[in-house]
Each structure stands twice: as structure tokens, then as C-alpha cells.
Amino acid sequence: MGLFLLVFAIFLVVVLAMSVGFIVQKKSISGSCGGISALGMDKACDCDEPCDDKKERMAKEQEWQKNRIH
Template structure:
């Protein structure tokens, strides 16, 4: 049990150090390889005609954007 608590404490210290370093640098999180645009894709779904489920999700998002208060 003592070994578990020691490893857990070390893990928490590492996470805390990483978060402090991230906050101090004030950088935005970004992908290491450029994301989908590096593959030549403009969107996550690179098909010509999206499926019905995706169309419904896109319509819902569009409706939400229309009703949004700025």
C-alpha cells in the first residue's frame, strides 16, 4: 500500500508540474503532426455525400447556430 501511495504522489507531482509549465508558457494545445489538414482533408468526414446520421447532426448544429444569442 505504501508503494502505491508513493507512486500515486509522484504521478500527481508530475501532472502538477506539467500543468504549471503549460500555464506559464501560455500556448494553445495543438497537434504534433498538423491534424487532418496535413493529410489534405478539409473536414473529418471526407466523403462527397454525408450519411443520414451526419446530415441530421449538421442540421441540428445549423439550427442551434441560428437560435444562438450573440
């Protein structure tokens, strides 16, 4: 049990140190390669005309927004 507590404390100290370092540097969290913005894309689907599945999802979302209670 003592070994478990020791390892847990070490992990806790490491996570705390990483979070303090992150806060001090004032950087935003990003992926390892910068994500799709590194490819010059603004969104995941960069098509001019959405596919049928995307159109269906957009129609369902619009219907949901229209029927929701304010």
C-alpha cells in the same frame, strides 16, 4: 500500501509540474503533427460535394433542429 502512496504522489507531482509548465507557456493544445490544418484543410471532409452518408446525416440534423423545442 506505502509504496502505492509514494508512486501516486510522484505521479501527482509530475502531472502538476506539466500543467504548470503548460499554463506558463500559454500554448494551445495541438496534435503531434498539427492535425488536418497542417495539410491545408479546413475540415475533415474537404470535398466539394458531400457523400450520400454525409448528406443523410446533415438531413437528420436539420430535421432534429427543426423539431426541437426552444
